[in-house]
Amino acid sequence: MRRSTTIRAIGAAAVALTAAGVVLAVTPSAQAATAIPAHVFAPYFEAYNGDSLNGLSQQSGDKYLTMAFIQTASRGSCTVYWNGDTGMPIANSTFGSDIAAIRARGGDVIPSFGGYAADNGGTEIADSCTDVNQIAAQFEKVITTYDVTRIDLDVEDNSLTNTAGIDRRNKAIKIVEDWAAANGRTIQFVYTLPTTTSGLAASGLAVLRNAVANNARVDIVNQMTFDYYDNQPHQMANDTKTASNGLYGQLQQLYPGKTSAQLWSMIGVTEMIGVDDFGPAETFTLADANAVYSWATQQGIAELSFWALQRDNGGCPGGAAADNCSGISQKTWDFSHIFAPFTSGGGGTSSPSPSRSVSPSPSRSASPSPSQSTPPAGGLVNGDFETGSLAPWSGGLCSIVTTPVHGGTKALKAAASSSDNAQCGQTVAVQANRTYTLSAWVQGSYAFLGATTASGDVSTWTPGGSSWTKLTVTVSTGSSTSIKVWVHGWYGTGTIYVDDVTLV
Known part of the structure; x- marks a missing residue:
């Protein structure tokens, strides 16, 4: 997340990928991957401090968690680990049993790549690795290892100005989306970006413009509605609404074919509960949480989150921003209990092959297999315009x-x-x-x-x-x-x- 001071890259040399960066067949536990609900509350879980993922999920009642963060161990590497720690590989041995337990209770996780420390230190995967196919392979490895259907990409600080990294990341997203479609998998990508009180800054908007240019589908744009650092007075719930209205207008320009409801369903919000990194002038209160919950439910946004689950307690009232408490007077899990009812709307189930194995060809082609039947022609009319009339096409100009x-x-x-x-x-x-x-x-x-x-x-x-x-x-x-x-x-x-x- 934006200013977390304890996130750090640990470890040294990376392990080389096999098969020129292509992930070979992986068969995780047999399970049909279920998409994340259409409207979900998924707070960030700080995966780097040794806390029990399943334990805190049970204690808080939070069924969906965004896991922070995945990054490389060192700049220049093309292999990712949890927190950049070589002792925490992308493997079932790391968090696998916790994720299985959360799923058994009807929940799920969303792995998050990046974070402030990685984006600042060059260990965010697309900043670190210059091979687009290997970046895509790392995304695919996380997807197949944990059988997830959504990936969060936390892009901030230096990653917002690394144009080469931005382009590599979006090209890799496109590759993975094509791979998923060809292999019967559901996968969504979320961009988590800093915001102003009136929408994304130019740097964040450039990330999305590059995604459009690369035909990379962005499913959700998740704003970090905190740490504005503008030395202005703030009403945090109102700032969330104005930031979201600004983002809505920006998305409308980028995706003119979408309806109003579809645009709102692309928007996510992440708050920093209690006192944020800027200080008491940006304090997100329980009253703010209630106001944002009501607005988010009415507006139909896709995702509601906060930084971070371990801060959802009143252990340091009157204090500054910390990783383990909110800095305000509150009961433990107050914010979680306010936001929890936001989760609603089934996400549906993907249609994977029975074995859930993944064996993309070295060319990473997304073309349907020859055995797939050819669908009948769609009902498009007047595609050659030879009638001389615009109908049934319509549109100004x-x-x-x-x-x-x-x-x-x-x-x-x-x-x-x-x-x-x-x-x-x-x-x-x-x-x-x-x-x-x-x-x-x-x-x-x-x-x-x-x-x-x-x-x-x-x-x-x-x-x-x-x-x-x-x-x-x-x-x-x-x-x-x-x-x-x-x-x-x-x-x-x-x-x-x-x-x-x-x-x-």
């Missing part, structure tokens, strides 16, 4: 033209302005639990092609130019029986043309 065209005599024109990305789309009937291939030919700068399903957006794009370019993206429908297919340009980059759109 969209029209039909006769030149340029890719095929036939008509094409779609989307004229982005300085304030509008000119999205054109249509709602298409599809079969549930099928995978489709969406393709289109585009011309012009920064053309996007995508689809919106019940689980969110998938998209691809090209910087483009004066020639026609084919864009293709895979769309998994999940429970959806209809999806929105869309194309758009980008603000201030001019007009794009679209032709021969197909969904098969």
Whole structure:
């Protein structure tokens, strides 16, 4: 988390990965991995101080925990450990029995990569390792070892300005998402980022923009609504709301195909309970917790958390920020009890192979296996625009033209302005639990092609130019029986043309 002073990198040399960075077959305990609930309270557990993961889960009543942190043992390494400690490898021997016990009670864990110390010291995996495939392999190792369905990425401090690391991380996310889809696994990625009281700062927003550019799906953006360090008076619950409203607007710009409900379901909030690292001027009280809980429930955000479970007690009232107490008068687990009812909404179950073994090919291809049946064509209409009418496509700044065209005599024109990305789309009937291939030919700068399903957006794009370019993206429908297919340009980059759109 943002200013924890006891997190540290421990250990020395890393162990080399086998098979050129590709994780070989791993068969964890036989269990169908269940997705994290749609709305979940998952406070951070400080995994570096020897406390019992399962014990504190039982004592607090917190069924879902975010485990902090995973990092490399030294700068330049491509192997991760819990807390960077070579004595705590990613293996069932480390936390495996605790995680199994938590799951037996209906809960789960969310491993978290990074943290302030790792981000500051160069041991965050994407900062430390320069091989994208090996970064992806480390994500996959954590996923298969612990059979988890969500990964948290705590990116702050120096990691926010390491543009090479940002790009490597997002490329690795894309690889893992493709691998998961090809192997019947559910996986979500959460970016935990510092925030201002009005939304992400430019550095955090750049992380998300790079994710979009790399076609890396970000499921949740989790704001650290504390440590503003602006020397201003703060009402912490109100600051959480204004920060979230600002983030909502930023996500709306990044993901224009999403509905309001879908955008709110991408937002997470992490508080630092009691006195935060800045000092008493930023104190998150029990009254603040009640206000945030009510707001978060009403707004339908995805995730509510706090730093950290071990601080949820009144052992040091009137004190400064500490790792083992909140600094305010409270009963033990007061904050946990306020936030616990937020968890609701089943996440569904992935469909892994019976053995849960994972054997990706060395090429890490995400293509479906030849044995998979080809889904029927989707119900996309007028994809070649030859009717001469826009219908059933709709959208402002969209029209039909006769030149340029890719095929036939008509094409779609989307004229982005300085304030509008000119999205054109249509709602298409599809079969549930099928995978489709969406393709289109585009011309012009920064053309996007995508689809919106019940689980969110998938998209691809090209910087483009004066020639026609084919864009293709895979769309998994999940429970959806209809999806929105869309194309758009980008603000201030001019007009794009679209032709021969197909969904098969």
